[in-house]
Amino acid sequence: xxxxxxxxxxxxxxxxxxxxxxxxxxxxxxxxxxxxxxxxxxxxxxxxxxxxxxxxxxxxxxxxxxxxxxxxxxxxxxxxxxxxxxxxxxxxxxxxxxxxxxxxxxxxxxxxxxxxxxxxxxxxxxxxxxxxxxxxxxxxxxxxxxxxxxxxxxxxxxxxxxxxx
Numbered sequence: 001x002x003x004x005x006x007x008x009x010x011x012x013x014x015x016x017x018x019x020x021x022x023x024x025x026x027x028x029x030x031x032x033x034x035x036x037x038x039x040x041x042x043x044x045x046x047x048x049x050x051x052x053x054x055x056x057x058x059x060x061x062x063x064x065x066x067x068x069x070x071x072x073x074x075x076x077x078x079x080x081x082x083x084x085x086x087x088x089x090x091x092x093x094x095x096x097x098x099x100x101x102x103x104x105x106x107x108x109x110x111x112x113x114x115x116x117x118x119x120x121x122x123x124x125x126x127x128x129x130x131x132x133x134x135x136x137x138x139x140x141x142x143x144x145x146x147x148x149x150x151x152x153x154x155x156x157x158x159x160x161x162x163x164x165x
Contacts, residue, residue: 004128007105012137013080013097016068021130021137022082024103028092031079044070045149050094052081059094065145066121071098086146093146106130106137114138 010021011030029052036048036059045064049056059079063070076099083092114126121138125145130137 004106004108004111007107008111008130008139009103010106010130010137010139011080011103012101013078014099014101015063015066015097016071018068019101019135019137020062021104021106021139022080022095022142026082026084026142028081028083030100031081031094033073033077033079043149046093050079052092052094055092057081057092057094059096060146060149061096062140062145063096065125065149066140074098082142084142084146091146104132106132106139111139 008021009024011024011027012019012021014020031050031052034050034052036050038048039046042048043064044061046058046060048059050059051057061070073096078097078100079094080097080100081092081094083090085091086093110131111128112131114121114123114129116123125141127139127141130139
C-alpha cells in the first residue's frame with residue numbers, strides 16, 4: 001500500500017454496491033453518458049472509445065478489473081475522465097461509474113491497508129480502505145490497474161491518442 005501522509009482529496013463514486021474513491025487531482029472532468037464506439041475483439045476492460053472534446057479516449061470499466069457484474073447504464077451513470085500514467089506515458093482515459101457523489105477529504109488515519117484475507121479483489125488493485133461516516137471506501141490503485149489491465153487490453157496510450165473526426 002502507498003502510505004498516506006496527508007489527507008487524500010478524493011472523488012467518491014459507486015461501482016455496483018461499493019463506494020470507491022479516486023484522487024481528485026487526476027480527474028479532468030465528469031461527463032454524462034456519451035456515445036461509445038465499440039472496439040472489435042477488445043478486452044471487456046477497455047471495449048470502447050469515446051470522443052472527449054475532439055480527442056479519442058478509451059472508455060474503461062473498473063468493474064471488469066474488480067470482477068463485478070456489469071449493469072446497463074441508467075440516469076446516474078457517468079464517465080469520469082482522468083489523467084494517469086500508462087507505461088510511463090501520460091494518458092487520458094474514461095472510467096464508467098454507476099454514480100458519482102462528491103469530492104471529499106479522507107484523513108490518513110482513516111485509511112488502512114487492504115486485508116490480505118477476506119478480500120474479494122486482487123489486493124494489488126487496492127491502495128487502501130478508507131472510512132468515512134461509518135462507510136468503507138475502496139481506494140483503487142488506478143496506476144497498477146491500468147498498467148496490468150491496459151496491457152491485457154491493448155489500451156492506447158497518450159502517444160497514440162488522435163483527434164476525433
